[in-house]
Amino acid sequence: MGRSLKKGPYVDEKLFAKVHKRIESGSHEPIKTWARRCTIIPEFVGFTFMVHNGKMFHKVFVTEDMVGHKLGEFSPTRVFRGHSSRKVVTATAAPTPG
Amino acid sequence: MPRITGVDIPNDKSIWISLTYIYGIGRHTSELILKEAKIEQSTKAGKLSEDELSRITQIIDHNYTAGGQLRRQISQNIARLRDIGCYKGMRHRKGLPVHGQRTRTNARTRKGPRKTVAGKKGVKEQRG
Numbered sequence: 001m002g003r004s005l006k007k008g009p010y011v012d013e014k015l016f017a018k019v020h021k022r023i024e025s026g027s028h029e030p031i032k033t034w035a036r037r038c039t040i041i042p043e044f045v046g047f048t049f050m051v052h053n054g055k056m057f058h059k060v061f062v063t064e065d066m067v068g069h070k071l072g073e074f075s076p077t078r079v080f081r082g083h084s085s086r087k088v089v090t091a092t093a094a095p096t097p098g
Numbered sequence: 099m100p101r102i103t104g105v106d107i108p109n110d111k112s113i114w115i116s117l118t119y120i121y122g123i124g125r126h127t128s129e130l131i132l133k134e135a136k137i138e139q140s141t142k143a144g145k146l147s148e149d150e151l152s153r154i155t156q157i158i159d160h161n162y163t164a165g166g167q168l169r170r171q172i173s174q175n176i177a178r179l180r181d182i183g184c185y186k187g188m189r190h191r192k193g194l195p196v197h198g199q200r201t202r203t204n205a206r207t208r209k210g211p212r213k214t215v216a217g218k219k220g221v222k223e224q225r226g
Binding site: 073083 | 178181182183184185186188215
């Protein structure tokens with residue numbers, strides 16, 4: 001389900017204020033944020049955000065292509081390290097299957 | 099056989115159905131195109147005059163993205179998602195479902211044929 005166009009994109013106000021401050025002062029140091037649900041707007045381009053994923057902060061450098069996405073899309077919350085390699089164990093334990 | 103939008107060569111069925119052989123044009127769009135070109139739907143595709151064919155081609159070119167162009171557009175959209183490293187792009191890269199479907203079971207369209215893992219529950223019973 002998309003968001004109603006009437007409302008416009010959701011932008012976290014505190015984050016927006018922070019970005020504005022940086023634009024005025026011209027600094028480009030990363031902004032730590034928990035606002036994963038905040039839409040990336042054109043003003044954010046060129047900034048680096050540290051987006052929380054529940055555990056740590058992912059460094060996200062915003063490019064033009066990312067406009068319209070949410071910050072959270074770039075900070076994965078799940079880590080998949082592959083399935084446990086039990087293949088090796090069973091291969092050595094039971095060399096003749098069946 | 100008539101040739102519309104590049105390589106697509108619809109056969110000698112009625113033009114309404116023939117147009118759906120073009121990627122991106124279904125029965126609905128086909129109907130709309132023919133209405134705009136003022137061509138009878140049931141005319142056989144092979145019996146269309148040059149003029150009628152060019153009218154169809156023009157309408158498709160102007161109002162719709164179809165055929166190779168549409169394919170290119172879609173793959174470009176996916177490539178964009180992959181490049182920016184967002185969640186959807188990662189799902190595309192891994193060949194897993196993109197729209198939040200379950201993957202514990204099913205999802206075979208994206209994941210391809212089952213890869214049985216030795217030692218997992220159920221394998222021993224299968225061997226009997």
